[in-house]
Each structure stands twice: as structure tokens, then as C-alpha cells.
Amino acid sequence: MKKYLLLLVVIFGLFSCDDDSETTGQVTFFLNPVFNGAEVLPNEVIQTEDGRNFSMKELRVYFTDIFLINSDDQKVRVNTIDLINWPSNNTISATVPIDQYKSIEFHVGLDEATNSLNPIDFEDSNPLSADQEMHWGMIKYRFVSFIGNVDTSAVGDLQPVNLIQYHLGRDSLYSEVTINNTFNVVGALQTYPLTFEVNELFTGASGDIDIAVHRTNHSGELDMDKASIIMHNFVEALETN
């Protein structure tokens, strides 16, 4: 009798040790700036819609509270807070249940409570730390930092050498994004781009920015209207193809 009992226990133990990895999969999202659909490289010369040369040097963005939503409208968390540093540190990864998801929701920026935190309270590696240098006393955290160059000459077809610096922040620019798309998460790593046409930062449904003229924005009180245009153009331009 004891022998059979022991056998049952062993069998039960074997069955109960299901491999968890069969129910979860790895997903990675990466920021993917493009120009006419093609990947943009750092400092690559590209053109605005009216033909002016410019380039991107660095793009830093807080992506927060990313969720995948399945067909039952259940939300699966991908992250809480990540700071993308394009081009150097450009990905957000997570382990999520295997499923076919129908949309993704996330925020660009930090909610009001997080935006009020003190950067010196975090370890250097934390995305909110002082070491990231995304915090200014003037506006608290910068949600988006865009650095590039533009040619401001009359013709605009020369090598871009004049600095563009857009530092977008303040609570009013905290933006929610929902993108409907199919995300088939299986066991193996799945990689999804967060793509945006770079030009659409400056020309979009929220308004237009002449980057040859408006090259600096620190989200100061007088510049919030333009900061808002750039931020909203950015979030509207994001897609996951």
C-alpha cells in the first residue's frame, strides 16, 4: 500500500511541475523613428515636409503603464516606468501571458504623483534618478527630450548645424495612447516597433512647427502652446507597425 501511495505522490508531483514558460512569452517594444518609412539613423540628414534638412541626435521618452489588452478586454501590464534613450537604450521588455492581444495602451510622460517625486531619492539606474538628468526645477520631469540639428539657411539644403532642443514636460502634457493592432504573443521572443514618422512631430493634426524658427522649447510658460503641439503630434504619430 505504501508503495502505491509513494508512486501516486511522485506522479502527482511530476504533473504539477508544469513548465511556466509554456504559458508566457517575451515581448520587446522598441522606439522606431522613420523617415518615409525607412529607419532613421542618428545624425542622418533627412528633410521636413517643405524640404529643409535636419537630423536627429537623441530622443529620450518616458513610456509608462504599458498594457496589452486581450479579446476579453483584460489588461496585461508590460511595464510601469521606462525611459527610452534613442539610439543607445531603446527597448522595453516584459514577460506576458501567451495570448492574442488586440490593442496596446500606454502613457507618454509621468502622472502627476510621479512627476512630483524627487530625483535624488532614486538609485542611479532608476529611470527617475538624478543621474538620468531628466529633471529640471523649472518643470519637474521632462517627458520628452528631442535633440537634433537643422539647417536654418534660406534654402535649407545645407548640412544641418543649428541645434534643435525640445524639452517637453509639465503635467498637462501627460498623454494617453491607445493603438489597435494584433499582438500575437507566443512562447518565443516577439519584437514590436513603436514607430513614428519623424516629420510628423513638426507637421500634424495638432499643428505645425517651423523648426528653422522655433528651435528651442523648454516648456516655459510662454512656449507651452508649441510644446503641446509637438507632444500631441508625437503621440498621434505613434503606431506599432
Next chain:
Amino acid sequence: MKVGIKGIAIVLMILVGWSCAEDPPKTAELELYVFPTINHFSSMPENAENPATKVGVALGRKLFFDPILSKNNTVSCATCHESAKAFSSSFPVTPGVDGAVGRRNAMTLVNLAWYKSFNWDGKEDHIRDQNIIPVQDPNEMALTWPEAVTRISGDDEYFAEFEEAFPEEDVSQATITKALEQFQMTLISYNSPFDKFIREEVQLSPQAIRGFEIFRTEKGDCFHCHSESNSPELFVTTRLIFTNNGLDTVSTLNEFADNGFGDVSGIQQDNGKFKIPTLRNLAFSAPYMHDGRFNTLDEVIDMYNRGPAPSPNVDEAMLADAEKRLEELGHWGLNLTPQEKSDLKAFLLSLSDEEFINNPEFQAPF
């Protein structure tokens, strides 16, 4: 030779005596120096390679004020880094041994643990390595390190103190600079009026408050290089360390009188760039800038108020903001009114810590 019982007994007694002699304390057993807890600063970076001990700090303090480390025994570290000046210098460039003069102003020594590089040109990454240079520099203390070690080793008092502070090491350049480093790590300033204001212990004057607003907004545009939120310990930036702040007009990158960081990096584009200095204790640390050219804070503010002088590699953010001001407001500089300049100065002075310069633990021990 016959060895009698007495002889054996004597030998045994000697052996027992030796074996019972107190072993010198190992480094790990030395009493650590207790640094203050400062809640409104980020965590003090650890110095695992040279943890500060009470005896090490005391030794370093003595060395700091002792001219024994100079060729003719006339110049100490404190000659250029005066405690009453927040460990900066009264001179644009302090004369060294025999009146020899270098080319740079002695930087204030404060909150050094939070810096990522040292000297105006960032030549060294560690405080103790920075200590090597002035001793041997002919324009400063002009003493070779072998001679420095000989002097210290040959002094009975120092020899005993080194044995106590570094029980597992000989007197050497390494231990001398480590002792100095341990003392310098203790030079922490955190009780200025602004610090107390942040801790909600005092109110700042309305003028200083107005000045703070100028400092942290595009009005003064100071925040690009001096961050109070990311670096409350130093008021510098954490990513940008070296920059050309628009001091001098030059046409090419080869025209700078002092290449600064460019001589360390070997990159021409870095010529004319210097480490962004702390804004703490400005009330005591005149003159200002890497060459001590400005005697007063008013001159410093006037320099920034006029806008960056043209040069090929002036700080990009400064330049972009100046260009924006010119396009949108019609002026290149900040265009601060006399009242605004006075307000900004009042704020900057609020970062000066009387308790720091009067701390008896930071004065000469003899």
C-alpha cells in the same frame, strides 16, 4: 656553549612575550569616520578603495595644512585651498614654491564625493589621484614624490601616524594621497541658508526667492549647467561635465589661451571646455572662473547677462537659447534688469555656508 636552565627560561620568556605582543590593528578594524546624514542630498557615493577612518582623516588633515610636502617647506595644500575661502584661493592663480605661478584658479574643495572628475580639465577621476599633481608640480609644491615619501617616513611622528592609519601598508605616495583624500572627503557643506530653506528650517529673503526663480527658469537660463534638483550637493549637471560657457571670443579652436578639457581628451572640439564648477560657497571663493578673471559675482552675472561670446564650440544649449532670444525678443543676452541681477546674486549667495568655513574640524590642527 652550555645553555643552562636559566638561559632556556629567558628564551622562553622572550618567545612568550613576543607571541603575546598586541598585533597592530588591521585596516578593517579601524574606527570608521562617521559622515553626516543629509536627507536633502543624494546618497554619498561610497569610496570602497579608501574608506575614511578617524585616524586616516586626522592624518590627512595634518598633511593638508603641513608645508612638509613642498620643496622648501613653505607651501601646503592649504596655501592654495584656504579654509576661510571654502578651500579656494584668494588669488586668481596662487603662487607656489618660490613664487612660481601656474595658470588656473584653485577650485573650491567642497562635497568632493559627489564629483565624477577633478580639476578644471577633468584630468583625474579620483580625489587621491588629483592629490598627486600639486605636490610634484613645479609651479605649486615642487617636491618629487620619492622625496616626499622620504620626508614623511623619516619623521617619527608621521611614521607612527601612518602605521596607525594604514597598518598594512608602507608610507608611500599611495598612502599619503589616500590620507589626504580621506580628509578631503569630510569637507561637506550642507547648511547654507538655501539648504535650510529646502529643509524648511528657515525662510529665504523675498529677493533670494526672486533670484531662485530667475536661476531655475529661462530668464536666467542657469539650469542648463547648474541643476539644483539633480545635483543639490553641487549645483552642477550629472551628464554634461565640461563645457565652453561663452567666456572668450575666438575664431578657431586653436586660439584658446587654455585648452582645458581638450588637452585631456585630445579632441580639438573639447578645447576651451572646463568642468562646470559648484555654485556652493561663492560668498567666500572669489575670484571666479578657471583663471580667476572675475573678482566679483557682479562681474560673473554681467558676463552671462551679455550672452555667450562667439566661439566655434560654445555650449550648444546656451547658444540656441541666445539665438532664440535674439529672434523672439531682439536681444542676445539675458537682458536682466539691475534689480534682477541683484536678485540672482542674492540667491547665489544663499548657497554659502558659514558653518562650513568656521567648522573647527576643517581648520589647521596646529
